Structures are given as C-alpha cells and as structure tokens.
C-alpha cells in the first residue's frame with residue numbers, strides 16, 4: 001500500500017490554548033469518510049509533575065504517561081485512547097504541582113457525555129488551590145448539562161475568577177462519582193462513567 005507523505009506541524013507557531021486541525025480525505029474531488037479531527041492544547045499544566053490520586057479504569061486510562069496534561073484532547077469518540085474514565089463509585093482525584101510558584105488565571109477540563117454508553121458529565125468538581133501546605137482555597141464547579149441530554153457531546157469546565165487565583169505550587173482536583181442513571185434511562189439506577197481529558201491550566205510564572 002502506498003503511503004502518503006505525512007504532514008508536519010511546527011508547534012512553535014501553535015496558539016496558546018486549544019488548537020484543532022481538521023483533515024478531510026478526498027479522492028478525485030469527492031470526500032472519503034468523515035473528516036479527521038485532531039485537537040491539542042498548549043497550557044502551563046504541561047509543566048507540572050502531576051499524579052493521579054485515584055486509579056482510572058484499566059480500559060480507559062489514556063495512552064500516555066500523563067494523559068490529563070499531555071496536551072492531547074479527547075474527541076467525541078470515547079474509545080480514542082485519550083479519555084481517562086472512572087466508573088462509579090470510583091471518584092477522581094488528581095494532584096498537579098510546580099517547582100516554582102505559578103499564578104493561575106483559569107482552569108479548563110473537558111468532560112464527555114454519551115448517556116447511552118452510561119457516560120455523564122459529573123455533577124460537580126472541587127478545585128483546591130494551596131497557598132500553603134495546609135491552607136487552601138476551594139472552588140466548586142457545577143455542570144450546566146443534565147443527565148437526560150441525548151447524543152454525544154463535550155462540556156468544558158471553565159473556572160476563571162476575576163484577577164486569577166492566589167499564587168500556588170499545588171492544585172488538587174476531586175470529582176465525586178455517586179450519581180446513578182436517571183429513571184428515564186434504559187438502565188436506570190446503574191452507576192455512571194465520568195470521562196475527562198484534558199486538564200488545561202493557564203497561568204504565568206511571576207517575574208523574579
């Protein structure tokens with residue numbers, strides 16, 4: 001089989017934030033198959049030493065060493081190898097640390113919903129910014145979607161307080177997973193999946 005030459009993209013010209021490429025294969029002017037989409041994000045979370053405080057499902061654990069801060073974004077295909085999945089009552093907990101103090105402006109996390117596959121956007125997320133080892137500021141985020149919304153879609157958590165967060169070296173994120181499929185679902189009462197990717201952290205390192 002002949003192989004087409006690969007297209008290369010130099011990351012130095014990428015935008016900070018989310019970048020999406022769409023490629024439509026064509027043959028003699030006609031589209032062949034669905035467009036291929038590839039998304040990635042450049043953010044300060046790429047420089048963390050992070051770890052998962054809870055073990056994801058073995059089937060959905062991302063395909064890289066640090067799947068939540070590798071810059072690669074999960075698509076609407078939940079089997080694309082990017083998503084990190086937790087099946088209730090397993091909750092998510094992650095730690096994100098920096099060697100230097102960072103002033104975080106905003107945090108974004110993508111969540112997938114595909115209710116017929118028992119995947120729901122989590123009801124709430126706790127974000128703890130540590131200003132000292134034992135002093136933290138907690139922010140709670142609540143979803144806008146509902147468990148009854150059909151189809152497959154991504155909802156993005158966005159937390160961006162005016163003036164940004166307090167300077168920190170450590171962020172922890174906790175996502176409880178105690179919800180059950182609602183009464184209007186064919187499998188009502190079953191536990192649900194939470195799928196997340198990526199944890200995007202935008203901020204600046206203070207000038208010395």
Ligand SMILES: [Ca+2]
Pocket residue numbers: 067068069070071072073074082197198
């Ligand atoms: Ca990722």
